[in-house]
Amino acid sequence: MIKKQIVLSVVVASVFFIGCGDKTTESTKNETIKVETKAETKKVAIVKVETKKEVVKKEIMKKEVLKVVDTGASLYMKCKGCHGANAQNKALGKSEIIKNWDASKIEKALKGYQAGTYGGAMKGVMIGQVKGMTENQIKLISQHISSF
DSSP: HHHHHHHHHHHHHHHHHHTTSSOOOSOOEEEEEEEEEEEEEEEEEEEEOOOOHHHHHHHHHHHHHHHHHHOHHHHHHHHHHOOOTTTTSSSTTTTTOOOOHHHHHHHHHHHHHHHSSSOOOTTHHHHHTTTTHHHHHHHHHHHHHTTO
């Protein structure tokens, strides 16, 4: 009985420390730990180990996919509902028509919305629309709108 408790303690400690080591391999591994008793061999745990390198690689891949999607046209999709397909509408009947604005004017307005220093009746709505946009996204969408 004492031998089983000692073996079980060793197995539990082994399972606990499997993920704590610094793994340098590039692939995910499944590791099986076996405990031998007088009667039989029992599988105690199967542990999936994912290296830090793989996690970083997955994050980079996610960001690369997002970069491919970021175009002026794709960013403008959320604007179409209020401004129209070619920026020809007053958003909700209240804003200026932005169709003939040049890219720098659009960029300045969007950055002003982000800072909370620009806007009239639609300021609250637009702050929410541009809040998470990066500087690059603002440039892309500004160039797209100015092309109408």
